[in-house]
Amino acid sequence: MAENLILESTNVHLRQTLFIDNQSAISIASNHGYHHGTQHINFRLHFIRNLIEEDKLEINYLDTKSMIADSLTKNNPYNKSINHLKIIFGNKGLSSKTE
Numbered sequence: 001m002a003e004n005l006i007l008e009s010t011n012v013h014l015r016q017t018l019f020i021d022n023q024s025a026i027s028i029a030s031n032h033g034y035h036h037g038t039q040h041i042n043f044r045l046h047f048i049r050n051l052i053e054e055d056k057l058e059i060n061y062l063d064t065k066s067m068i069a070d071s072l073t074k075n076n077p078y079n080k081s082i083n084h085l086k087i088i089f090g091n092k093g094l095s096s097k098t099e
Contacts, residue, residue, distance in 0.1 A: 015055055019062040026059050 020026050029048050051057035070076060071084035 015058055017058045017060055019060050019067070021062055021064040021067050023061065026061060029059055 029052065048057065052059065064070070068084040068087050071081040071088075076084070
């Protein structure tokens with residue numbers, strides 16, 4: 001929180017990177033054309049688009065297999081989860097069944 005206050009008071013804005021594994025979502029967020037199927041998310045979509053235009057947000061594609069956050073939100077195979085958790089938290093006491 002203190003970091004945000006300092007950045008806001010000095011008018012410094014750091015660009016954040018959002019990694020997405022959905023090509024359609026990237027296309028919708030990056031292109032300003034009318035999308036009939038996205039009427040229900042217009043408010044959120046415009047918020048994201050504004051952040052991109054203001055150079056506060058960058059969207060990059062990352063394939064599904066490389067999405068380490070999925071291990072925190074989805075039921076993945078054990079070894080895949082262990083590998084992702086090692087990346088997130090380091091090797092502190094984590095071992096796979098096959099080791």
